[in-house]
Amino acid sequence: MRTVNKVKPIFSSTIEQILSSKQVSRHQHLQLTSMLLSNQQVTEADRLNINRVLEKVELGQVDLID
Secondary structure (H helix, E strand, O other): OOOOOOHHHHHHHHHHHHHHHOOEEEHHHHHHHHHHHHOOOOOOOHHHHHHHHHHHHHHHOOEEEE
């Protein structure tokens, strides 16, 4: 049986904050990347949101800051 975590409000607000400010700290970037690469249970919605942020960083639409 697969356990699916519910979207945590703080996580959702973090994604919204990143997308609205168009800035992500290196620490936040590392956390998002680690969530995808580790075998943590993340919902499909979480995975899509994380991928959206990481793609925007790659495209230069979200700045990676210190």
